Amino acid sequence: MKTTETPAPVPAESGAPVTRTDPSAARRPGRKKEGQALNAFSHGFLVIWAIMVVTPLLWAVMTSFKDDRSIFSSPWSLPDKLHFDNWSRAWTQANMSDYFLNTVLVVAGSLIGTLVLGSMAAYVLARFDFPGNRFIYYLFIGGMSFPIMLALVPLFYVVNNMGLLNTIHGLILVYIAYSLPFTVFFLTAFFRTLPTSVAEAAFVDGASHSRTFFQIMLPMAKPGLISVGIFNFLGQWNQYMLPTVLNTDPDKRVLTQGLVQLAVSQGYKGDWSGLFAGLVMAMLPVLAAYMVFQRQVVQGLTAGALK
Secondary structure, eight states, rough: OOOOOOOOOOOOOOOOOOOOHHHHHHHHHHHHHHHHHHHHHHHHHHHHHHHHHHHHHHHHHHHHTTEEEEEOOOOOTTOOOOOHHHHHHHHHOOOOHHEEEEEHHHHHHHHHHHHHHHHHHHHHHHHHOTHHHHHHHHHHHHHHOOOOOHHHHHHHHHHTTTTTTHHHHHHHHHHHHHHHHHHHHHHHHHHSSSSSHHHHHHTTOOHHHHHHHIIIIHHHHHHHHHHHHHHHHHHHHHHOOOHHHHHOOOOGHHHHHHHHHHHHHHHHHTOHHHHHHHHHHHHHHHHHHHTTTTTHHHHHHHTTTTT
């Protein structure tokens, strides 16, 4: 009985490529299909989320150009014509112009004060070691977790005793104190990522600490300042609880108070088109600020996470 021998492999000709099989090649199509399915699922989820966010905004803008009859009879249809008188009526008769001006003054003053004071405190906490450094830092962190509802009553009496109740500058000071904890927390982590060699070179050249901060370190922290500035702008522009308690003067109401007053008054009159026009007026500055500084916000968030 003869056994069959395995034939010897034929040697490849000179110059002919030798093909080798990859053991993992059979598994690559499966991994590729899993990656495609995951990408399709994530993109589909993002599309659904975008529709859920954008649809109410577009509906509010569309409704602000309708008349009251069309809002209830055909709420999802396009307006038959653009009723710009809704916007003029909300701007003049509902005093939205005064509320808008008061809000701009309060938010501009508080935003500038928050960024200046917060960046200075964050720079010192991030760059200098001194006794009590971590204690002060954790005090700011604790301010982020303190509920504002618990501070409303004592804050009212403090502001009243200082003679700052129902004043624009009093509301600015309260907004600054309210926004400082998050600003210091965010900018402290950002200043730690900046190179120390630039500041050391400035000190060697004879620059003082204040000049080094304002002329060198602060411009380098521009992405972080824009990011935290956008977040503070959103929070201060939409703030309702603090001005309701500390600003009871009808002539000095901010935009959120004006919208609530407009909703109450127009609810009895039935002027829903004017109410939606006022709502879109309050919404447009926030959308415009984010659209203008969208790239800087993303750069600031990513720069603060990398060294």
